[in-house]
Amino acid sequence: MKPDKSAALAAQPARSSLRVHGTIARDIGRAIVSGRLRPGQVLEGELEASARLQVSRTAYREALRILSAKGLIQSRPRTGTRVSDTADWHLLDVDMLGWLFADTPPPTVLHALFELRTIVEPAAAALAATRRRDVHLEQMQRSLGEMRRHTLHRPEGREADMAFHSALLSASGNPFLISLTTGVAAAVDALTHFKLRLAKVTRDPVPDHARVYDAIVARDAERSSEAMRRLIHHAVLDLPVGQRPKPAERPRAM
Numbered sequence: 551m552k553p554d555k556s557a558a559l560a561a562q563p564a565r566s567s568l569r570v571h572g573t574i575a576r577d578i579g580r581a582i583v584s585g586r587l588r589p590g591q592v593l594e595g596e597l598e599a600s601a602r603l604q605v606s607r608t609a610y611r612e613a614l615r616i617l618s619a620k621g622l623i624q625s626r627p628r629t630g631t632r633v634s635d636t637a638d639w640h641l642l643d644v645d646m647l648g649w650l651f652a653d654t655p656p657p658t659v660l661h662a663l664f665e666l667r668t669i670v671e672p673a674a675a676a677l678a679a680t681r682r683r684d685v686h687l688e689q690m691q692r693s694l695g696e697m698r699r700h701t702l703h704r705p706e707g708r709e710a711d712m713a714f715h716s717a718l719l720s721a722s723g724n725p726f727l728i729s730l731t732t733g734v735a736a737a738v739d740a741l742t743h744f745k746l747r748l749a750k751v752t753r754d755p756v757p758d759h760a761r762v763y764d765a766i767v768a769r770d771a772e773r774s775s776e777a778m779r780r781l782i783h784h785a786v787l788d789l790p791v792g793q794r795p796k797p798a799e800r801p802r803a804m
Contacts, residue, residue, distance in 0.1 A: 570605050574613035579649045582622050582633055593623065593631045620646055642733025647740040654793075655744075661795035663737050667782050670730060671715070675762055675778040676771040678721035686721035690714055690763050697756050702742055712739050714759055718778075721766070741785065751788050758784055 581587045593599070593614075600610040614631060617623045621638040625631040640646060650659060678686065696710030712735040719731045745751055758781040765774035786794055 571609040571612035571616065574603065574605065574610060575616040576645070576649065578613065579617060579620070579622060579645065580652050582617075583639075583646065583649045584653060587633050589633050589635045591633045592629075593633070595630065622646075642730070642737065644732065644736045647736045651740045651744050657793070657796045659795075660741075660744075660789075660793070663741060664782060664786055664795050667734065667737065668779065670727065670734060671718070671782065672775040672778040674719050674722040674724070674727050675766065675774040677724060677727070678718050679766045679769050679771040679774040681723040682721040682766055682769075686717050687763075687767060689717035690721075690766070693717065694756060694759055694763060697759065702751060702755065703746065708739055708742055711742065711755075711759075712736075714763075718762070718766070745785075745788050748790055748793060753784070753788060755781070755784070755788075 578587070578593070587593070594602070596607055596610055600607045603610065614623060614625065618625065620643050621634055621640045623631050624634050624638075641650075693710045693714035697707050697714070700707035700710065702708055702711060715738050716731045716735045719727055719734060722728065758777070761777040762774060762781060765777050789795075
């Protein structure tokens with residue numbers, strides 16, 4: 551049976567439109583998170599922007615919907631569409647992290663991400679040690695095997711790394727921690743990509759993950775938490791010295 555060319559052609563505009571509005575959202579999103587478009591700045595009107603970009607108004611409008619859902623912009627009657635304050639940004643969104651790391655992020659961003667991981671993951675590991683089920687251990691063990699086989703230099707290895715951290719959060723049994731799974735896994739992946747972009751990572755991270763796994767298997771909450779803390783510390787040390795995160799400066803006392 552011959553393929554239906556008319557059906558294929560009919561499907562093309564939808565795929566094309568998806569690519570267009572996704573590209574527009576990406577470009578504006580990168581401009582916002584990089585500071586080229588600053589909070590409070592008014593974006594072009596729909597007519598002007600779609601004409602300049604040579605895209606349909608529908609595609610541009612859909613791009614703005616994507617950015618609005620991520621907390622990057624706000625549209626209000628008569629005042630137009632403005633860049634939101636940074637406090638409104640959904641920073642753990644997968645796309646947002648990709649945009650933040652498209653260029654070299656400032657040290658404060660790196661510090662904040664590692665700080666988040668240091669707060670969340672050791673606590674999740676301690677809970678996982680007392681609440682984990684066989685399915686979680688199987689997922690973590692499988693992830694370790696894939697990491698050993700592929701290393702973090704291959705996509706399969708990085709996927710396994712994310713799967714390990716996701717299984718650990720799931721094993722915590724805390725629904726609020728579990729709700730952070732996508733964001734934490736995306737942060738792990740973004741940081742790994744960033745490290746690999748700067749220089750080849752020669753240290754094998756699998757033993758650090760294996761120590762976390764072994765402590766969780768042993769139901770040792772304190773050891774699980776400490777092993778995860780060491781894993782994150784070693785991840786910081788994998789960065790070149792000049793790129794290691796530094797905390798934001800404290801405001802001076804009045």
